[in-house]
Amino acid sequence: MRRFDRRVLDLMERLLMAWEGLTLAAGEAWEAARPLRRMAAAQLARTRAWPLAWASVYVVLFGALSYAALDRPLAYFFKAHLSPHAEGFFKVVTELGRAEFYLVPAGLLAVGLWLASTRTLFPAARARLREMAARPAFLFLAVALSGLISNAVKFSLGRYRPRYLFENGTYGFNPFNTEWAMNSMPSGHSQAIFAAMTALVILLPRYDLLWLLIAGLVALSRVATTVHFLSDAVAGSFLAIVVTVLVARQFERRGIRLRLALRRDRRLGA
DSSP states (O other): HHHHHHHHHHHHHHHHHHHHHHHHHHHHHHHTTTTHHHHHHHHHHHHHSSSHHHHHHHHHHHHHIIIIIIHHHHHHHHHOOOHHHHHHHHHHHGGGTTTHHHHHHHHHHHHHHHHHHHOOSSHOOOHHHHHHHHHHHHHHHHHHHHHHHHHHHHHHHHHHHHHHHHHHHOSSOOOSSSOOGOSSSSSSHHHHHHHHHHHHHHHGGGHHHHHHHHHHHHHHHHHTTEEETTHHHHHHHHHHHHHHHHHHOOOOOOOOTOOOHHHHHTTTTT
């Protein structure tokens, strides 16, 4: 029994010595990393001061990394392992990224409300209708402008879609090309859905997680069904977010309130 107790004590002493060693090593590493921590804090401050500019830098760096190391392995993985049921689900989800689903109703609603405002004789009603028209107009502009920029980038880059990789191993860019199979970056569906859902986050922030979940699923569907590479979906999504935020800022600078306060929000003082 004494021999057993002695072994337990020896083990405890060794564990304590090991813990002290780890603590000292961690403290020394933390102190040695002080310059890196200062650099990280300074970079965080710069990012907070210029969020869109620095986010663009991060996305470009990620895109380069994805192009070099992630896009092809991920495309091969989904091509080989995506089950028929999952593929069917994503093919349904991906339809939510069609730009016309947002452009047509938003455009018609904005024009209809504006025309209605020109027919009313009451100034208060006219102002109210024009305020209401600004919201679908904002969504329309977010999707349309980001879509135009996306198409211009597609044409300029001429990136091969994954189908070329699967068929003959071709991977890269063929600039200034209008063929569908050579306009993979950025993803148009990812751009459209993120523009629409980011606009809805601004208009109806109460449901922001739902809007972002929908956008994320659509962008993922483009990669999972191997219509686009990962970097294509990221590029389209980020482009849409940036354009939508910039459009929202222009509306706000003109004193146009975009957030739609629901009745329960007004009761809560939101």
